[in-house]
Every structure is written in structure tokens, then in C-alpha cells.
Amino acid sequence: MFRIGFRTISNYLLSHFRHFPRWCCFYALFNRLIRQEGALFTSFSNYIVPVIGMILGFFFLHEALSIQQLIGMGVIMMSLVLSDEKIISMLIRN
Incomplete structure (x- = not known):
């Protein structure tokens, strides 16, 4: 026991x-x-955490970034930009 x-x-x-x-x-x-x-922005802010972790690891721990990680960071950033209505309406106006 x-x-x-x-x-x-x-x-x-x-x-x-x-x-x-x-x-x-x-x-x-x-x-x-x-x-x-708002809740939508707060939930989107959780997607940026891995990107920040990779950037901090690159600068402070001298870790290498692979092409897959860079593509993944780009996809995350583009999806966050495209999901924001303010940015899309600003792009359409210009």
C-alpha cells in the first residue's frame, strides 16, 4: 500500500x-x-506566444531558426492581420 x-x-x-x-x-x-x-483580441493574442518564444530563443539562446519555423511565423502573423476587421477595412479604403 x-x-x-x-x-x-x-x-x-x-x-x-x-x-x-x-x-x-x-x-x-x-x-x-x-x-x-475584448475576448476576440485576447484569444488571438495566445497565437503570438510561440512566435515570441522562437524570437527570444533566437536572440538570447542563439538557437537556429529553420525555414519551417519562419514560414509558420509568417502564417500566424498573416492570419492575425487578416482576422482583424479594422486592418482589413483600412486596407480596403486605401
């Missing part, structure tokens, strides 16, 4: 709850972004 001691449980709880203030800050900022920009 598997037994968990008090020390193991308390270490588990402490290791997870020490990040609680960070979670609260992130949740508050996320909700503020939803209120200011």
Missing part, C-alpha cells in the same frame, strides 16, 4: 501555493485585457 507522509503533502502544497501571487497577477491582467480589448 502506498503511504504519503505529512512532510510530502506539506512540501507539495508549499511548492504549489508559493506561486499563488503570480497566478493572481496573471489572472487580473488577463481579465483587464479582456475588458479593454
Whole structure:
């Protein structure tokens, strides 16, 4: 039978709850972004996270970028631009 001691449980709880203030800050900022920009913009902003990660890895960790990654970043950026009604209406007017 598997037994968990008090020390193991308390270490588990402490290791997870020490990040609680960070979670609260992130949740508050996320909700503020939803209120200011709307849910659609907030959901689209999640698509940019891998692009930022690859760019930061390239500059700070000196990781190589393959042609597939560059194409993927281009597809993500174009899809975000084309999904925004303001940008499309501005392009049509010009």
C-alpha cells in the first residue's frame, strides 16, 4: 500500500501555493485585457506566444531558426492581420 507522509503533502502544497501571487497577477491582467480589448483580441493574442518564444530563443539562446519555423511565423502573423476587421477595412479604403 502506498503511504504519503505529512512532510510530502506539506512540501507539495508549499511548492504549489508559493506561486499563488503570480497566478493572481496573471489572472487580473488577463481579465483587464479582456475588458479593454475584448475576448476576440485576447484569444488571438495566445497565437503570438510561440512566435515570441522562437524570437527570444533566437536572440538570447542563439538557437537556429529553420525555414519551417519562419514560414509558420509568417502564417500566424498573416492570419492575425487578416482576422482583424479594422486592418482589413483600412486596407480596403486605401
